[in-house]
């Protein structure tokens with residue numbers, strides 16, 4: 557009998573969790589499992605702010621996918637998906653195509669610029685290994701060039717971070733450690749450096765615990781960060797950005813580096829493939845299938861689920877993507893074993909910890925608020941746990957974070 561073909565697109569948190577759980581749940585003779593990913597490596601998206609600032613080498617952030625999958629059960633294809641043809645049960649890759657009986661879309665998210673002019677052209681976003689490496693090198697280049705130019709241009713040393721969400725704040729925390737190092741390395745006076753965070757909402761980390769936010773702001777201000785709250789980025793230009801506070805208070809901020817960290821949307825393939833979506837994210841059924849597509853599961857940043865308690869979508873996080881991956885693996889195993897009842901996803905919120913550089917953080921975990929080295933320790937444990945869940949103790953030993961105070 558022909559074995560059912562399962563194709564998993566994306567080897568991020570959601571995709572790898574699905575693949576590594578599924579390889580344990582079904583036998584090699586029960587299904588043909590194929591995992592497709594752009595690169596032969598997985599990267600820890602949740603560590604990319606460190607690679608972008610240059611506080612952690614990008615090789616620490618990635619590992620070979622082949623090291624964590626059972627190649628007797630899962631075939632890995634390094635390839636780029638370009639479209640899903642649901643009617644034909646096919647995935648088109650840049651090179652070739654794949655047929656499926658069951659599909660898991662775990663392609664992650666993309667930077668959302670809300671159509672703001674000039675951002676795609678002139679701002680950087682923290683998205684993957686290559687964008688992180690580009691940001692690190694661009695910032696370093698600004699410092700290296702500053703002293704070699706005849707007429708010193710101080711705006712080279714201005715870094716603007718758009719958005720004071722978790723990504724923006726974690727990146728600023730890393731800059732707090734990295735900028736003094738760059739100043740020393742390139743003989744730059746720290747006083748000349750400006751780090752400006754522009755946030756449209758009336759507070760930093762909108763919706764997060766105000767006491768923890770106050771701690772984070774004080775910590776980052778001490779490191780030299782200037783916050784421009786209630787101020788929206790309106791345009792990106794070759795020289796910097798245009799911001800506005802209210803209708804008429806428009807200002808240009810000249811900057812050598814602009815990082816856009818103000819939101820994400822689902823993978824462009826979702827809309828291209830005709831799925832009904834909100835900002836590229838499909839509102840999935842409770843069992844994580846796409847509405848109207850009984851054989852397509854969507855997990856992670858390209859999916860959307862409503863938190864009924866507040867009637868708003870859950871934020872796109874690695875925590876959710878991994879938990880969804882576990883449920884999808886069980887649901888696929890159920891389908892392979894001809895069970896008609898599928899499991900519904902329920903989010904088990906273990907908390908949120910936001911790093912503020914190497915040894916500081918804020919967070920709520922297991923219902924408790926924490927700050928400082930305790931929160932930073934917790935953040936490293938969370939990072940190590942993600943490695944453990946996918947690659948076990950050996951992956952933690954190779955890639956884990958043990959530099960606790």
Ligand code: FAD
Nearest residue numbers: 566568569570594601602636637664856857872873874875
């Ligand atoms: P990803 O983990 O992003 O994986 C997507 C995969 O798909 C990648 O391997 C990519 O290469 C691949 N891919 C993309 N397009 C294609 C294609 N066309 N063809 C083939 N392969 C493709 N969340 C938390 O819970 N905790 C945190 O502390 C946290 N910190 C974060 C820090 C930063 C700097 C950022 C940017 C995000 C952070 N998040 C955090 C959010 C979290 O990283 C995402 O929600 C999570 O990565 C989503 O998982 P995913 O599986 O959907 O996608």
Ligand code: NAD
Nearest residue numbers: 719721722723754755756757788789818819871872909910
């Ligand atoms: P986000 O959507 O959470 O935050 C974006 C911020 O940008 C918001 O505060 C928003 O008000 C602001 N903004 C939007 N438009 C703007 C404009 N024109 N000008 C200025 N500010 C503007 O995005 P994010 O921070 O990238 O986070 C993405 C997801 O990843 C979230 O779900 C987040 O929870 C998760 N994440 C979690 C962690 C963690 O748990 N430690 C770390 C990073 C990211």
